[in-house]
Amino acid sequence: MAKQLSYPAMRRVFARFHDLEPEPKGELHHVNAFTLVVAVALSAQATDAGVNKATRRLFEIADTPERMLALGEAGLIEHIKTIGLFRNKAKNVIRLSQILLDEFGGQVPSSRAALQSLPGVGRKTANVVLNMWFHQPAQAVDTHIFRVGNRSGIAPGRDEAAVERAIEDNVPAEYQQHAHHWLILHGRYICIARKPKCGICPIRDDCQFEDKTP
Template sequence: MKKADVFDFYRRLAEDDPHPVTELEYGNPFQLVVAVALSAQSTDVGVNKATRALFAEVDTPAKMLALGEDGLKRHIKTIGLFNTKAKNVIALSQLLVDQFGGEVPSTRDALERLPGVGRKTANVVLNVAFGQETFAVDTHIFRVGNRTGLARGKTPLAVELVLDKVTPGPFRVHAHHWLILHGRYTCKARTPECWRCIVRDLCAFKPKTPAPKSAASKETKDA
């Protein structure tokens, strides 16, 4: 994608949604770390349902340790891989208490030392909790980057590095949220909704997906 098109791509997404936010519900950086760790191979909707009662009770690593692994499992048993995730959350809570004074660190290296926290999770926390210019490449961003031609790469890290290189200054803080939401609701995995996409003329994907008959009929009627 040409430099001018990249700027226009982000400009349109920004105008459509000026203040994008994560769809995970949290109250502080610790709860955000937990929510993101729980969201692996799970939906944000499913995680939010499980964490509402949990976060009403637990808002610090010390309280998570007091709850214990079995208590945590009772809250998150509806989430996939909940046994492994519970172990990781308890372990990362212990590490935060032992080595970080109960506070969530604001560097990628420190975050990646926490059990269950990889590069993507660290990038989300750095961006959302600390306002850093990071690009958390999940399946949505990986797909959007490659499909549109915005940032092509064979691995999430490769796509992340391209995004870091090509994303203009005004859009860097919110870029990964715009791309995630675009992939989640418009540039979908199986059938992208090209017919209603605000950046379709800038996108390299071909052939563009036509509108379903019901939508096409409505557009004709509205016109």
Template structure:
């Protein structure tokens, strides 16, 4: 685990996110989707898988099953045929079918905009719910993945011993004006710059503000 850095002060965090905003004013998630339902499915499939891998698997799937009823009509075995390149695909397929049935039976085929309702769906945890709330309904919810957890602790932007603490740190320490896009900026920064094994500090726009002991000169 990355050694947690000391919590940065408000002014430093404001400057960090001002730079993120200037560099990429409207960051977007990289999972392909066409509506709230396909977003739920894509995020649920992305657990322990890459966005690239999920996008490849769902490209054809979402053309024929972009609603809960269409997914039920497709059936579990045909769903598996589409997603078998994704890790844990059998369990994920079962969850997609179960959540699709619940959405049809209890929500008229619509995806609820409540975190409690979303997390009650099979295979949908708090992170998945937060992604859907943020990306589809534009709620300033924070989906903490491994990238955010690492960047938050490495830089001191939002340190915490677990994802729940990091989520609260984002909400507590990042200025409100940046909350909507905060988790996307952090994810993208962690994915492409502040990488796990070897951060690319030479390409980092917040290098001078970062106090990480892992900061390199390359």
């Protein structure tokens, strides 16, 4: 685990991320808040590309809780059977659709606690929805962010909760909204797991990773 970067170094790091991509976007396809919740729930232990392929047609015919319930669990499975754990995920999506109708008037709630009350929606999923749809500076820590945070010193922590707190406590306020996406994209395409691309890394000078590749 790397040592936490200093505040001046954090400012330099996120200024570089901002300069390269001022408005980073999530890569999961969605058309509204409901489809975003569904897409993020489906993405557990699956790739964004795989989820997008499965939901492209699904979201054309089931983009609301009502339409998802009309499709039914068996119909949903036909669309998502290429995704890992599809049977359990289908059950959760149908259940959360019913709960949204029964308890939230068919609308996706904007509080973390309410989101986490939905089947298949944990803290990470809730934070993605809060960040991407409701534009709250919530930090969803996935494997990419956990790796980047610990390697670089941006957000060292022994578990996802600690990394989340480190981001909230140490990333300058003006960069909090997009920190989640910058770090995911950096981990997905530059600071990859087995052989990070340190030679083209925009934050190499401030990164605390000792075993930098050429």
